[in-house]
Amino acid sequence: MGEVSLVEVSKRFRLKTEEGEHVVQALDRVSFSVRDGEIAVLIGPSGCGKTTALRIAMGLDRATSGRVTVDGAAVAGCGHDRGMVFQHAELLPWLTAIENVMFGLEMKGLRGRALDETALRYLDLVGLAGSARRRPHQLSGGMKQRVGIARALAIDPKVLLMDEPFGALDAQTREAMQAELLDIHARTKKTILFVTHDLDEAVLLADRVIVLREGRLQEIMEVPLPRPRGDLAALRGTAAFAETRYRIWQALHEVPASGAGDRARGASDAASHSKPTP
Amino acid sequence: MNLPRWAITTISVLVFLALWEFFGRDVNPVFGSYPSAIAEAFVALARSGKLWTALFQSLQPFVVGYLLAIAVGVPLGLVVGRFRTAEAAFGIYVTAGYAMPLVALVPLLILWLGLGFAVKVAVVFLMSIFPVCINTWAGVRAVPVTLIEVGQSLVAPDSVILRRIILPATLPYIMAGIRLAVGRAVVAMVIAEFFTAISGLGGIIIQSANNFDTATMFVPVVILMVLAIGLNALIVWIERVVAPWQAELAGRE
Numbered sequence: 001m002g003e004v005s006l007v008e009v010s011k012r013f014r015l016k017t018e019e020g021e022h023v024v025q026a027l028d029r030v031s032f033s034v035r036d037g038e039i040a041v042l043i044g045p046s047g048c049g050k051t052t053a054l055r056i057a058m059g060l061d062r063a064t065s066g067r068v069t070v071d072g073a074a075v076a077g078c079g080h081d082r083g084m085v086f087q088h089a090e091l092l093p094w095l096t097a098i099e100n101v102m103f104g105l106e107m108k109g110l111r112g113r114a115l116d117e118t119a120l121r122y123l124d125l126v127g128l129a130g131s132a133r134r135r136p137h138q139l140s141g142g143m144k145q146r147v148g149i150a151r152a153l154a155i156d157p158k159v160l161l162m163d164e165p166f167g168a169l170d171a172q173t174r175e176a177m178q179a180e181l182l183d184i185h186a187r188t189k190k191t192i193l194f195v196t197h198d199l200d201e202a203v204l205l206a207d208r209v210i211v212l213r214e215g216r217l218q219e220i221m222e223v224p225l226p227r228p229r230g231d232l233a234a235l236r237g238t239a240a241f242a243e244t245r246y247r248i249w250q251a252l253h254e255v256p257a258s259g260a261g262d263r264a265r266g267a268s269d270a271a272s273h274s275k276p277t278p
Numbered sequence: 279m280n281l282p283r284w285a286i287t288t289i290s291v292l293v294f295l296a297l298w299e300f301f302g303r304d305v306n307p308v309f310g311s312y313p314s315a316i317a318e319a320f321v322a323l324a325r326s327g328k329l330w331t332a333l334f335q336s337l338q339p340f341v342v343g344y345l346l347a348i349a350v351g352v353p354l355g356l357v358v359g360r361f362r363t364a365e366a367a368f369g370i371y372v373t374a375g376y377a378m379p380l381v382a383l384v385p386l387l388i389l390w391l392g393l394g395f396a397v398k399v400a401v402v403f404l405m406s407i408f409p410v411c412i413n414t415w416a417g418v419r420a421v422p423v424t425l426i427e428v429g430q431s432l433v434a435p436d437s438v439i440l441r442r443i444i445l446p447a448t449l450p451y452i453m454a455g456i457r458l459a460v461g462r463a464v465v466a467m468v469i470a471e472f473f474t475a476i477s478g479l480g481g482i483i484i485q486s487a488n489n490f491d492t493a494t495m496f497v498p499v500v501i502l503m504v505l506a507i508g509l510n511a512l513i514v515w516i517e518r519v520v521a522p523w524q525a526e527l528a529g530r531e
Binding site: 058059060078079080082083084086088090092093094103104107108135137151155 | 422424425427428429430431432433434438442443446447521523
């Protein structure tokens with residue numbers, strides 16, 4: 001099992017600017033569940049609170065109210081049941097690729113041969129067994145992020161949380177990494193919550209797309225593309241892809257329904273001042 | 279010019295010595311000296327064995343005090359930089375201690391610790407701990423928060439985050455602090471020898487100054503400066519050994 005839920009999660013924080021102190025409502029009673037084994041993509045414009053939601057799910061940030069559950073049990077703080085892939089990989093620069101993976105495993109209590117073997121197995125899973133002894137600065141951006149994924153996967157979490165992991169990569173590398181992630185997902189059946197602002201990426205990867213706008217849950221949409229998704233370049237050319245992409249685009253751009261207008265304007269005002277994604 | 283660094287340094291030193299020699303010869307030997315006279319004095323001091331005894335006397339408290347300063351200063355800086363409470367409680371003493379006019383306090387230290395080995399160690403220690411501590415502290419504050427979050431997301435305990443993430447990330451700052459401390463430790467050693475039992479290299483300086491033997495007085499001064507240069511090079515080398523990724527990251531391979 002591996003199911004993670006946000007239940008009525010709100011996040012407010014104070015922001016000091018030159019004009020004074022604002023209270024920013026980064027998240028407003030957001031609830032959603034990521035089902036066992038699925039890839040859910042959290043999408044929205046910058047400042048919509050998607051990274052904040054992910055960080056709260058990981059336990060790196062604390063919700064002002066609401067709770068996070070993993071397989072139905074409330075969690076507080078970080079745990080080995082969740083693994084985080086950071087936006088810029090964030091490998092420890094003084095450790096080799098395999099030592100970076102081993103660091104997480106050691107924190108989980110692995111020692112000796114099991115430690116080396118497990119780390120190597122996960123580096124192999126991301127195709128980097130041959131570069132195990134390289135330091136991060138000797139790896140390309142895509143390779144670094146593979147190590148980041150291996151480090152998170154190696155501790156065998158129930159849920160993998162990914163914060164715009166391919167956002168800093170060039171287009172070609174990004175496409176290769178997307179295909180690779182789908183491949184890894186097919187092999188490991190991990191539950192994945194994936195944050196992006198890239199519509200194409202959302203459609204290619206997701207079983208369901210969760211649209212956040214101005215700190216509020218806008219819509220949750222199924223992606224009707226069968227798995228395995230095969231050649232992603234060909235998939236982009238299909239009508240089903242274009243249609244799904246357009247539906248998400250609409251959800252991201254449609255004017256909020258009346259009644260929610262006042263609150264949305266307030267949130268919009270706050271969001272325009274806020275920069276919750278560091 | 280595309281000369282290697284060592285060649286440029288050598289030329290610079292040779293030109294400096296030549297100028298000193300040329301102009302120094304015209305000065306009354308009581309008011310100044312010049313390289314060849316200092317070299318002669320060096321040979322005389324070395325032959326008599328006085329120099330080696332003095333050097334040995336000086337180095338003992340220097341090494342002990344300096345290493346003690348590193349052993350205490352680095353952990354103190356790590357804790358002050360990492361924990362809000364420790365920073366609020368102890369940071370002010372570290373900042374104040376750096377500016378402490380230690381020379382004024384040496385007589386007091388003598389009252390407490392006597393005139394022997396202990397007081398010299400204390401003076402060297404107190405002079406060199408603060409740059410080490412302040413640099414470590416500043417280094418901890420400069421560690422990218424995301425690296426700490428990597429540790430937190432992997433459920434690393436605070437002690438592990440401190441030792442295995444913050445300490446290595448802070449190493450370049452620590453090494454810079456240790457280098458700064460070399461100069462202060464050398465000065466502290468001479469001050470200690472001036473104030474306490476006249477001994478060591480500081481003792482030679484005082485005795486030869488009292489005899490208006492300026493050339494001999496310069497011998498320990500030059501030796502101390504050469505010692506500091508040597509230690510500095512040693513620390514740079516150690517940094518490359520313990521933190522090779524740093525030079526690689528900065529592209530200074």
